[in-house]
Amino acid sequence: MEPVESLALExxxxxxxxxxxxxxxxxxxxxxxPVLAVMVGSCRVLAxxxxxxxxxxxxxxxxxxxxxxxxxxxxPGVGAGLVPLGATLxxxxxxxxxxxxxxxxxxxxxxxxxxxxxxxxxxHRAAQQGSDRRSFLVSAGVIAVLVGAPGCAFAGAAxxxxxxxxxxxxxxxxxxxxxxxxx
Amino acid sequence: xxxxxxxxxxxxxTRLADGDRSAFHPVFILAWPVVRAFAYxxxxxxxxxxxxxxQALLRSFERASRFDQTRDALAWLLGITAYECRTxxxxxxxxxxxxxxxxxxxxxxxxxxxxxxVKEDLQRAAREVLASLAPSDIETIVAALADDPxxxxxxxxxxxxxxxxxxxxxxxRSAWGAKHGTC
Numbered sequence: 001m002e003p004v005e006s007l008a009l010e011x012x013x014x015x016x017x018x019x020x021x022x023x024x025x026x027x028x029x030x031x032x033x034p035v036l037a038v039m040v041g042s043c044r045v046l047a048x049x050x051x052x053x054x055x056x057x058x059x060x061x062x063x064x065x066x067x068x069x070x071x072x073x074x075x076p077g078v079g080a081g082l083v084p085l086g087a088t089l090x091x092x093x094x095x096x097x098x099x100x101x102x103x104x105x106x107x108x109x110x111x112x113x114x115x116x117x118x119x120x121x122x123x124h125r126a127a128q129q130g131s132d133r134r135s136f137l138v139s140a141g142v143i144a145v146l147v148g149a150p151g152c153a154f155a156g157a158a159x160x161x162x163x164x165x166x167x168x169x170x171x172x173x174x175x176x177x178x179x180x181x182x183x
Numbered sequence: 184x185x186x187x188x189x190x191x192x193x194x195x196x197t198r199l200a201d202g203d204r205s206a207f208h209p210v211f212i213l214a215w216p217v218v219r220a221f222a223y224x225x226x227x228x229x230x231x232x233x234x235x236x237x238q239a240l241l242r243s244f245e246r247a248s249r250f251d252q253t254r255d256a257l258a259w260l261l262g263i264t265a266y267e268c269r270t271x272x273x274x275x276x277x278x279x280x281x282x283x284x285x286x287x288x289x290x291x292x293x294x295x296x297x298x299x300x301v302k303e304d305l306q307r308a309a310r311e312v313l314a315s316l317a318p319s320d321i322e323t324i325v326a327a328l329a330d331d332p333x334x335x336x337x338x339x340x341x342x343x344x345x346x347x348x349x350x351x352x353x354x355x356r357s358a359w360g361a362k363h364g365t366c
Contacts, residue, residue: 067202
């Protein structure tokens with residue numbers, strides 16, 4: 001085979017590879033449907049859960065397509081995000097949270113604490129990623145915030161910011177201080 | 184492919200499956216000669232082997248993100264190549280069952296097999312009826328159908344031949360009517 005033909009074949013193979021990755025990313029996105037259902041069901045502000053859910057799907061597909069630490073971060077990110085979502089949902093079901101803003105302090109405490117727990121999970125997993133831990137930390141953090149945001153909307157924007165702060169304050173030092181562990 | 188190259192292919196394929204784009208070129212360089220040689224060994228015809236090898240390579244890269252790193256990369260690649268070769272051979276076999284000229288003839292307005300069968304039946308029936316006539320009538324009809332104008336024996340006049348043909352036709356018509364009930 002001539003070098004030019006070989007180059008053309010390599011380019012076609014590269015396109016096939018990217019196409020295959022994208023197709024797989026969309027297929028994996030189907031696993032997010034139950035999470036999206038919980039997000040929509042648990043949030044009183046439908047627009048917020050809609051925007052958050054759409055961004056989650058877009059981010060997850062993009063990260064899965066990109067692969068490496070970015071792709072590996074999606075599942076732990078979703079798992080971590082379910083902590084604040086589940087915590088606020090459980091608190092609401094158990095009656096500890098009243099209608100929006102009537103128990104602002106309690107809502108905020110739940111959001112910050114749940115965000116901290118999510119940060120613990122993300123930071124712990126990021127520390128295991130070796131040299132890729134920064135990209136893993138950011139990707140998992142973004143996914144966790146997108147999943148947890150509709151739950152923390154009970155406390156308004158402050159709840160979401162509180163969760164974000166809790167997550168960042170716990171996960172970042174944990175991930176960056178740990179010595180890199182080979183995967 | 185020696186053992187070192189095989190290990191290198193395994194490592195590069197694992198990285199590529201994870202999304203490491205820098206592993207693409209090494210996989211291409213290592214995989215293409217093996218896939219091509221294997222396709223040529225399975226398919227004798229050069230053109231078919233080249234087609235199957237390229238198709239197999241593209242399919243392998245398309246599925247690279249689904250490659251399970253616990254499997255042997257070389258065996259995985261050759262498995263896809265064998266499948267592509269089998270598919271191509273089956274497709275070629277189906278094409279050989281009906282030659283292209285037959286399809287083109289039919290499309291160009293040539294009679295269909297059903298029309299040919301009807302024509303054959305009619306010719307057989309006509310031969311049977313003709314055989315029931317007197318030899319002089321058969322001779323007259325055959326002479327009229329012959330290509331040689333005016334299609335009559337040279338020993339009789341044209342008027343006598345026309346009269347004889349008229350009588351032969353009448354007998355033929357009545358014989359056909361007696362056998363098949365219609366003219």
